[in-house]
Amino acid sequence: MQYLSDPIVQFVFLVAMLTVAHSALPRHKAVRFAVDVAFFATLTAVLLANGVAPYSAVVNASDLWHRLFYGLAKTIWWLGGAMMLVSCIRLFLIFERRPREARFVQDLIAGIIYVGAVLSVVAYVFSVPVGTLIATSGAFAIVLGFALQSSLSDVFSGIALNLGRPYRVGHWIILENGVQGRVIETNWRATHLSNAANDLVVIPNSALAKSQLVNLNSPDETHGITLSIRLAPTRPPAAMAQLLDTVMLASNHILRAPAPTVSIVNLSKEAIEFELAFRLGSISETLTAKNEIYDLVFRHAQAAGISLASDNTLVAPSLLQLATASEAPPETSSQLIKTLPLFLALTEKERETLSNAAVRRTYAKSAEILSQGERSSALMLVESGVVMVVRQEDGGDIELNRLSPGDFFGERGLLIGAEEPGRIVALTPVVTRQIGRDQLCEILRDRPALAEDIGLTLADRLEQERRLQGVGDMHAQHAQTLANRIRHLFQLPHSATA
Template structure:
């Protein structure tokens, strides 16, 4: 509308100021032309903000947008000076060299950040969402880049603001490039009570039990330095992103401890590398006299049992072995007993049409079959041995005897099973067992075993 008004009055906003006879009319038209240039600049900047979206992140990646907006505002300002005030822009720029030098010196640090930001965006060593590590050790996920600084969110959920000039001079490691997956290595030293090849086979099984590990590319076991008493075993695997590194390492350390205990192997104490794990040595006699009660107590829902209650439970225990690849249970089966893994790795996999969903991987100390025994429910998936597997089978009579002695154990079992069912429901997109809760499961256990309701409920 303003453009139409100016054109109909014979005034071109993009021409030099016209000399009119009346002073107030000249001021009015000059203000109208200045308003036209300012409005045009605002419209262009708004269009850039709305439609010119870089990397699909209009808020986080704002450096290029800010630079374009700055150029638009500078162009509008120079146009107002030239076409409204009729001042030669070239002459003005030439005579303002001293001022430019003073401003340049005063804004040296800021300008360095701006140009460094431009260089980083052109070179693209990282993008918003990437996890980077600086030469100084500072690391985090890039959440925003602007004209002055880059914002990182570190592992402790703190915001780290780093000037662009500092980033431009630093050596960077982009853990999200060329893709989000990240490699992890872990080194342990094991006493050579068996041949190195047998030790490697044990660690191959350990890697099968990792739930956070990527299966492609396949995890690797490498035998490293060896002396007369021990050998270094190096594990190499990948995780989905850098945020999974700590969780994956913690999981693998737990699996290493459990599998080595189950296989009668021990970690060496004469460690040559600071990256290797070390624990107190254990005599071979101690390994040979390992109490099976320790394994039963490792199951969360049996951890609070007394020695007498554990003795009752062990009276109904039998040992079973399954070869690699064998199916222990089929999807939809009801188990009449509780199975505790003592050696090897078990895969729980749900099949729906042509789709297979991995629900869980079980290692020594884990259990399965609790649905049929404690809830009279079907197994959500087939249970298969990924390696040679040994399990302890606890009969329903032994479980029932312990539950009748301790009725409140049903609540502890209900809480344990609820957490497990919820985790599996999340993996199967809420399709299985999402309605179960601890009290509901405990109530079903009491009904199934005909237990009395504890007092106060």
């Protein structure tokens, strides 16, 4: 019992209990905080009970061992207090949904607390004037600061960027000097970007903090695009703007909300310039969407008999030219057939035969051309307008595709007797050219081997459609199987390899 009254024994016992508690108890912030508070309060009571004020440089001890013990105990007291405050910071200083910023602020405050504790130990344990120490180290800090000015600027800029968070890893940013790329890493000194050429771009944080930047992924993942289109002034601007509205309606990539817009930005005798503005679901779709829009502009303009503007146009078209252009028939069925991959193997004469047999059909806006599950008896080529394929599933409609001039549908019913995967609806007034079974049968009877080519093309298209619908575990039918079905439906002789 005599040993228990000795402050050295009490101190050693407290330190041992703290060590056991930190190693045995679960690593939870609340538990750690409670242990640190209990240790600090008990140690404070032990020191004060023995006449030792931890916040005073005076030590009343007769022998060397007790003087050393009190110095060590006061040091532990200051560090224990710092640990208690840091535990409190870790427990209560939290930024919801911003864990990285919260961790940074916690580390910064913890560092300040520990520096203060060390200075207090220097002042109250070793009796060294802190003011003199700071003044002496100040000159050295100034010299070191000048030597590390650039690095310190990067570090403090990194701190500001981490707190402000104008971007994060994975975002695409563009700087005012034209440098752009996707953020792949941020640290205290620099930010690493991966540009469009997949090259690494390292930008010092100090330069980044001073630069004006555009975050292409903020405030959300959608991304706006504007395209400039110039058309020859052969129609009234309003009619051309309506054509470009149809182009936007035909796209499979742009978002429907907010609605895309078409605006006239310039009008001259050489060209009418339009600006198309639309939104994408992600910046990664930019290239695909631009290519699609340019392709659709060309196809719809060609189908409507409108030419793209030429910078070499010097004379404005006359009223007679305008009238002639407005009355000019759209793309013929012969030109449409030439663009179809189904008939790439046909000769010019065979294409001409199909083109002469093609029947022109018109459909009003919102008209249903084919029903879901219907077996089409003709191959339908889109001459003008926009067609939408909609599948009814689980009580709702799922859009599968949008078709424009040069596209076709109904081939599965005509060629293999399969049902349509969805309802075919006219989004705008639509003109089609239809090739019936009898006309196609005449070509196939003259060239039975054409069934293999059509089967291969149709197999590729069916596989592509299933991928677009997100059906990953289904495979399109084999081309040879489709070729055999085509022969059976058209009563063609089977080849030796079939």
